Amino acid sequence: MAKMLECTKIDPSSGCKHVVRGETVEEVLQKAAEHAKEHSIRQVTPELIERVKANIRDA
Numbered sequence: 001m002a003k004m005l006e007c008t009k010i011d012p013s014s015g016c017k018h019v020v021r022g023e024t025v026e027e028v029l030q031k032a033a034e035h036a037k038e039h040s041i042r043q044v045t046p047e048l049i050e051r052v053k054a055n056i057r058d059a
């Protein structure tokens with residue numbers, strides 16, 4: 001089952017409509033880390049990873 005993550009779920013204040021998609025949770029995490037750079041997030045903290053994981057759902 002493919003996975004997806006809506007950026008707005010992680011940071012509602014950003015107004016970002018980006019959706020990260022991947023075949024696995026790991027792939028989504030990796031792409032989310034890449035996308036985080038667009039939000040000037042250079043360091044992906046364990047807290048952020050937990051928040052991302054909590055919001056990943058089946059596509």
Ligand SMILES: [Zn+2]
Binds near residue numbers: 016
């Ligand atoms: Zn975004």
